[in-house]
Amino acid sequence: MRKTKGTMYLWLRLPEKFQKTGSLDFAERLLKDSGLVVTPGVGFGKCGEGYIRVALVTHDKRFHDALLRLKEFIK
Numbered sequence: 334m335r336k337t338k339g340t341m342y343l344w345l346r347l348p349e350k351f352q353k354t355g356s357l358d359f360a361e362r363l364l365k366d367s368g369l370v371v372t373p374g375v376g377f378g379k380c381g382e383g384y385i386r387v388a389l390v391t392h393d394k395r396f397h398d399a400l401l402r403l404k405e406f407i408k
Contacts, residue, residue, distance in 0.1 A: 371385040
C-alpha cells in the first residue's frame with residue numbers, strides 16, 4: 334500500500350465569532366445563507382468541535398467562488 338502525500342479534505346477552525354455557537358450551527362447557517370456545504374467537526378466527536386471539514390471535490394474553477402462566498406459569510 335502506498336502512503337498518500339495529501340488528502341481531499343481541509344480542516345478549518347471556526348472563526349472566533351462563531352466559536353460559541355459551534356460547528357453544527359455554523360455549517361447550517363453557511364448552507365442557508367451562502368449555499369456552501371461543509372461538514373461540522375462535531376460529527377467526528379468532541380475533538381472535532383470548533384472545526385469544519387471542507388471536501389475539495391469540485392472543479393478547480395469553483396473554489397474561487399466558494400472562497401468568496403465563505404469570506405462574505407464570515408463578515
